[in-house]
Amino acid sequence: MTLTIHNTLTDKKEVFRPIEKNRVSMYVCGVTVYDDIHMGHARSMIVFDVVAKYLRYSGYDVKHVTNFTDVDDKIINRANEENVDPLELSARYIERYFKEAAAMGVGRADVYPKASESMPDIIKMISDIVDAGFGYRTEDGSVYFSVSKIKNYGRLTNQKLENLESSGRIATDEQKRDPMDFAVWKSAKPGEISWDSPWGKGRPGWHIECSAMIKRHLGDTIDIHGGGNDLIFPHHENEILQTEAVTGGPLANYWMHNGMLQVKGEKMSKSLGNFFRVKDVLSGYDKQTLRYYFLSTHYRGPLVYGEEAMEEAAASLRRMWNNYSELKAYAKSADGTDDAEKMVKRTKDEFIRNMDDDINTRGVISAIFQMVRDTNKMMAERTLSRKGAEDSIKLLDEIDTIFGILPGDGVSDDSLDAVMNIIIEIRSELRKRKLFDIADMLRNKLDEVGLKIEDTAEGAKWKKI
Secondary structure, eight states: OOOEEEETTTTEEEEOOOSBTTEEEEEEEEEEOSSOOBHHHHHHHHHHHHHHHHHHHTTOEEEEEEEEEOSSHHHHHHHHHHTSOHHHHHHHHHHHHHHHHHHTTOOOOSBOOBGGGOHHHHHHHHHHHHHTTSEEEOTTSOEEEOGGGOSSTTTTTTOOHHHHHHTTOSOOOTTOSSTTOEEEEEEOOTTOOOBOOTTOSEEEOHHHHHHHHHHHHTOSSEEEEEEEGGGIIIIIHHHHHHHHHHHSSOSEEEEEEEOOEEETTEEOOTTTTOOOBHHHHHTTSOHHHHHHHHHTSOTTSOEEOOHHHHHHHHHHHHHHHHHHHHHHHHHTSOOOOBOOHHHHHHHHHHHHHHHHBTOOHHHHHHHHHHHHHHHHHHHHTTOBOHHHHHHHHHHHHHHHHHHOOSOOSSOOHHHHHHHHHHHHHHHHHHHHTTOHHHHHHHHHHHHHTTEEEEEETTEEEEEEO
């Protein structure tokens, strides 16, 4: 079986062929950190968490990058309201992001670049855009991308430039040479956070940061670019223009977009005021129910959020948990003779077939429930052998390394990841204080229990050995 991905760029399922054999570069647009994350963010986070985990399960070495937009109008406005520094505000919400991501069982990306820490890369890319003739400076020191210089704009949305322009979806600005042009550098307003640049003090436009971060951390062309489908236009369309203006090649070979979370037919968003914070939802439901709720629907489809939907997810998940617990109890005194080899193999084949079919988590859950019905019947009839029960449990545990919906009996991989990142921070502080003997002792003790810390060019990483 071969992994296929629905590529937004072609609107077709395509066989996944990475640029480098057995290696995958994946960039997923993160959040603008001016408030707590909501359930709309959670869907994208969990979807691409599952994508990354399945790629690794399939044998790929994945480098996953997710950014933080920590310089933005919304951040500046909120910081002014609270009378704090904008970067102080964004740092607060980044810290909360990591706590809530861990609470949802979302594994960490390999790199989390911030706009505020990427200015040299951003300014270099803008300079290259201007030098290539695709950008121009305005009187106030802003820089705009000249969309009219591009022949094939609108590839992701499959729309022509004139249709986008006539739709009224483009903000007007008297400084623009063309209504479709967009800012890659915004001149600083009095008292506003800013950085020095060849065009004067200012800060980056929203789209340019992702292009610069991708080029810096993953290269000119990446395998997978992900995000919510509300980002397709204009954000991802403009990313393509910026990158290709500089590199001359494609930004990404595969574009994956998750569907929006809706409330009464509208997209969930902070601007509409119809959002539900993740921390509030997790006060009433465990992370497994939250993940099950998202994964029981195909990632590309719309999903309606509400109390009733969460209760239905919780009820379905309880049936799975009951079967899982009963299998464990049954295995201790099983006296049947049926090893259930065909059933277990069929379920595993269905798991891989569905995941290879554009990450169809809904199909996987259907296959799991078929196994639940089969094993419940066999246990009731006392025909399931101990091996059959143990193999069923083993397969459920194997699938759950990706899905994260079963009850944990110990420290989960995601919890261990959180603990190890804390240890890495402690070790880094010890080294800063020149307490190298204690730092080395900490690393050696971890080696003894099968956990290895490696120092890389991108910082310390850990892995099981």
